[in-house]
Amino acid sequence: MTLVSIYWDLQNVYSMQKSAHLLLSFAQTQGLMLAQNVYYNSQCQNQAQAKEPLSNLGFDCRDVPCNLKNSADNQLIADCLEDIASNRSPDLIILVSGDGDFCPLVRNLQSLDKKVIIFAQLGNVKQKLKELVQDDFYFVDQLPKLVQVTTNPQTTAVKAQLIYEEAIDCLRNAIQTALNQGQRTSLSKIGKLMRHNPHFPKCSKFPLVCKSDGTTFSKLSKFVNAAIAEGIVYAKTTGKEPELFLSERNRLLV
Numbered sequence: 001m002t003l004v005s006i007y008w009d010l011q012n013v014y015s016m017q018k019s020a021h022l023l024l025s026f027a028q029t030q031g032l033m034l035a036q037n038v039y040y041n042s043q044c045q046n047q048a049q050a051k052e053p054l055s056n057l058g059f060d061c062r063d064v065p066c067n068l069k070n071s072a073d074n075q076l077i078a079d080c081l082e083d084i085a086s087n088r089s090p091d092l093i094i095l096v097s098g099d100g101d102f103c104p105l106v107r108n109l110q111s112l113d114k115k116v117i118i119f120a121q122l123g124n125v126k127q128k129l130k131e132l133v134q135d136d137f138y139f140v141d142q143l144p145k146l147v148q149v150t151t152n153p154q155t156t157a158v159k160a161q162l163i164y165e166e167a168i169d170c171l172r173n174a175i176q177t178a179l180n181q182g183q184r185t186s187l188s189k190i191g192k193l194m195r196h197n198p199h200f201p202k203c204s205k206f207p208l209v210c211k212s213d214g215t216t217f218s219k220l221s222k223f224v225n226a227a228i229a230e231g232i233v234y235a236k237t238t239g240k241e242p243e244l245f246l247s248e249r250n251r252l253l254v
Contacts, residue, residue: 001212002031005083005090007076008059009097010040010047013121015140016096017050020057022143023119027094029147030117032210033161034090037079039064039072058160058203070101077105084112088163091115098125106132119143160201164211170197171227175246185243191220 004027008016016023027033038059040047043066051061062079064072076097083090093109095102098120106116106129117136118129130137138146162170174193178185194200201207209217217223224244227233231249235242 001214002092003034003088003090004028004031004092004094005033005035005080006037006059006094006096007080008036008038009072009076009095009099009102010038010050011044011072012097012099012124013119013140014046014050015121016119016143017053019140019143020054020059022147023094023096024057025147026143028161030092030094032163034088034163035083036060037062037076039076041065041067041072043067055202056204058201058207060202073097073099073101077102080105081108084109084114088165092117094119096120098129100126100129103129103132160203160207162199162201162207162209164209164215164217166199167194167207167209167223168227168232170194170200171224171233171244172246173197175233175244179245184239185245186241187221187224187244190224190244194220 006023006027008023024036027036036059038054038061040050040061040063042048042051042063051063055061062075064075066072080093092115094117095106096119098118103126106118109116110132115136116133117138118133119138119140120130122139122141171190171194174190174197175185177193178189183189191206206218206220206223209223217226224233228235231247233244233246235244237243
């Protein structure tokens with residue numbers, strides 16, 4: 001399965017906020033979402049105001065509050081290269097920017113056999129960047145046709161996704177955190193603590209947890225049951241409701 005990550009330079013492509021849900025829909029047709037990052041400067045009022053609606057869609061909004069030229073671009077490039085070098089490297093990178101400063105990054109990614117798709121704002125794109133990806137270049141205005149949206153954009157919901165292995169890491173850390181703090185490890189408590197993990201999507205409902213074999217879990221309880229079946233955690237009733245504990249071999253991994 002193709003692993004997909006989004007890197008969006010909000011300053012360069014500010015007009016796409018109303019189409020953000022379409023970008024996610026498009027990305028999800030390409031494969032399994034790994035990351036959906038937006039880079040913005042909170043010192044700019046218009047960019048700061050965009051954070052909440054984008055976060056509600058599941059984007060990881062990364063603030064780069066610096067007035068130095070290319071500071072946000074440099075952070076985006078650094079994060080992308082770090083992700084590429086990780087053990088969960090994306091196969092497809094969706095870059096939302098028309099800035100020519102990203103040409104070296106695109107060439108680097110292509111040299112590593114990574115596919116790059118670029119979305120840019122009409123009238124704000126460097127020709128040399130467009131030429132690098134050729135048929136994989138689109139303007140933001142093309143998104144509705146690309147995803148063939150037939151419903152009202154304001155009612156179109158895109159469910160955030162989380163890779164199974166990352167969800168397991170969040171679960172392990174949440175259980176261990178609760179135990180370290182002397183708190184109960186009930187399902188509801190663990191669910192709340194999992195949301196504090198930086199890898200957990202910022203969304204109102206539990207994200208869609210996806211395994212590499214295509215199996216998905218849309219509810220926390222179903223995901224936890226799968227972890228129990230694999231012997232990663234176990235449930236024990238010590239009060240009114242069962243509590244979760246790490247198996248001996250998984251305690252060493254936290």
